[in-house]
Amino acid sequence: MSLSINHNLMAATAARNLSSQYAALSVSTQRLSSGLRVNSAADDAAGLAIRELMRADIAGINQGIRNANDAISMIQTADGALQVIDEKLIRMKELAEQAATGTYTSDQRIIIDSEFQAMASEITRIANATDFNGIYLLNGNLSSSTHSGSGLNATGKLKVHFGSGNSSAEDYYYVQIGCCTASALGFHGSNSITKADYIANNNLVFLTNDVLAMCDAFITSPASVQSQFDASQYSDMYTDQSSSYVYLFATDNSGDTHVIKGYNSGTYGYVSDTNLNEGASSSISTQELAQKALDTVKTAIVSKDKIRANIGAMQNRLENTVANLQIQAENLQAAESQISDTDVATEMSSFVRNQILTQSAVAMLSQANSLPKMALQLIQG
Numbered sequence: 361m362s363l364s365i366n367h368n369l370m371a372a373t374a375a376r377n378l379s380s381q382y383a384a385l386s387v388s389t390q391r392l393s394s395g396l397r398v399n400s401a402a403d404d405a406a407g408l409a410i411r412e413l414m415r416a417d418i419a420g421i422n423q424g425i426r427n428a429n430d431a432i433s434m435i436q437t438a439d440g441a442l443q444v445i446d447e448k449l450i451r452m453k454e455l456a457e458q459a460a461t462g463t464y465t466s467d468q469r470i471i472i473d474s475e476f477q478a479m480a481s482e483i484t485r486i487a488n489a490t491d492f493n494g495i496y497l498l499n500g501n502l503s504s505s506t507h508s509g510s511g512l513n514a515t516g517k518l519k520v521h522f523g524s525g526n527s528s529a530e531d532y533y534y535v536q537i538g539c540c541t542a543s544a545l546g547f548h549g550s551n552s553i554t555k556a557d558y559i560a561n562n563n564l565v566f567l568t569n570d571v572l573a574m575c576d577a578f579i580t581s582p583a584s585v586q587s588q589f590d591a592s593q594y595s596d597m598y599t600d601q602s603s604s605y606v607y608l609f610a611t612d613n614s615g616d617t618h619v620i621k622g623y624n625s626g627t628y629g630y631v632s633d634t635n636l637n638e639g640a641s642s643s644i645s646t647q648e649l650a651q652k653a654l655d656t657v658k659t660a661i662v663s664k665d666k667i668r669a670n671i672g673a674m675q676n677r678l679e680n681t682v683a684n685l686q687i688q689a690e691n692l693q694a695a696e697s698q699i700s701d702t703d704v705a706t707e708m709s710s711f712v713r714n715q716i717l718t719q720s721a722v723a724m725l726s727q728a729n730s731l732p733k734m735a736l737q738l739i740q741g
Contacts, residue, residue: 371728378721385718388711391702398700407699414696417524421689424522424531428682431520431535434492435675438537441490441498442668445540448479448486449664453657455479459650466646473645476653480542480642487540500539522681535674538667545660547642 390399398404398411455476459469487498495501495518504516523531538544607619644650 368728368732370731371725374721374725374728378718378725381714381717381721385711385714388707388714391707392704392711395702396700397702397707404699411696411700414692414699418689418692418696420524421522421685421692424524425682425685425689427520428522428678428685431518432675432678432682434495434497435535435537435671435678437492438490438497438671439668439675441486442540442664442671445483445486445498445664446661446668448483449545449657449661452476452479453654453661456644456650456653456657459644460647460654462647469647469650470645473643476644480547483540483545483547484542487542487544497537498540500541500544502535502537503539505536520678522685533677535671537671538663540664540667542642545663546656547660 387403391397398407401408455472458464459472459476464472488496490496490498502516502518506516517534517536519532519534521532525531609619642653642656644653
């Protein structure tokens with residue numbers, strides 16, 4: 361290479377190397393200071409895209425964990441109220457047992473009955489007042505197997521959404537809580553129950569039109585049914601949640617409401633006819649009623665226990681869901697870290713290397729810039 365004044369090729373080479381090493385030093389400095397290997401799309405375009413999708417999933421899963429924990433809190437609120445209702449039912453059992461014996465007078469039984477009715481009223485008040493964030497839990501709003509409405513005005517089963525997608529098999533399920541008012545538990549204030557009470561107690565749902573047509577065909581065939589009721593008086597047909605039974609309500613000429621139950625086995629067959637006016641006793645003002653009330657309270661306790669068992673199982677399921685989501689979020693975070701985070705040890709080695717090369721390039725550029733002075737020495741002689 362000849363000695364020249366117009367072009368200092370060694371200086372240009374040193375400057376190019378300095379620019380390259382300084383850029384690498386800048387990248388190392390950025391990665392070490394931010395903790396991220398990928399700070400822009402230029403660092404790793406594919407990695408950036410994957411990382412952002414993972415970050416979105418992680419954020420969604422973490423919110424899903426909070427959603428599931430909120431549902432657990434809601435269930436715990438319902439269970440706490442049911443625990444209080446349990447105490448009321450135990451007291452009602454005690455009062456019914458007391459009034460059932462023959463050593464008390466009628467006036468004394470009326471006094472006992474007043475507390476019995478007060479306990480029943482308190483059960484209804486608790487059921488109607490128990491809410492979580494404005495969602496009433498025990499008044500029957502969450503007892504239906506169908507969901508309608510939105511927000512705080514929604515009725516029926518409550519959707520708990522915890523997954524990052526919208527798949528019914530993976531990302532959400534429903535919470536149902538039975539009605540726990542006194543009437544729903546079997547206390548009706550008289551010796552009869554209403555059609556609404558029966559539906560609430562048996563978790564019945566409306567039949568579709570095609571099933572209604574089959575019910576009409578079924579109900580006109582049994583002679584025992586035709587002899588008791590006029591066909592025009594049949595109304596409000598329901599089925600249970602498993603669709604195993606069909607229920608038809610009818611009122612006879614004396615004003616009694618009956619529920620006629622048929623079994624769904626391809627062809628409908630007559631099973632039973634229950635007179636709702638011969639329901640369980642909700643009074644202990646007489647010895648006979650008090651004896652009947654013992655069975656009523658026992659049935660109410662069993663109904664309440666079924667509800668508590670159901671929500672207890674749902675709470676356990678939600679807790680398992682939270683544990684699974686936490687593991688999923690942890691593993692997804694680890695995968696995202698592999699793509700996104702800086703390996704400090706490796707990057708620090710690169711930083712030191714780039715720092716030394718940068719300093720060396722600066723020194724060599726300084727030396728290269730001084731080389732043209734040698735040409736002056738030749739000219740000066």
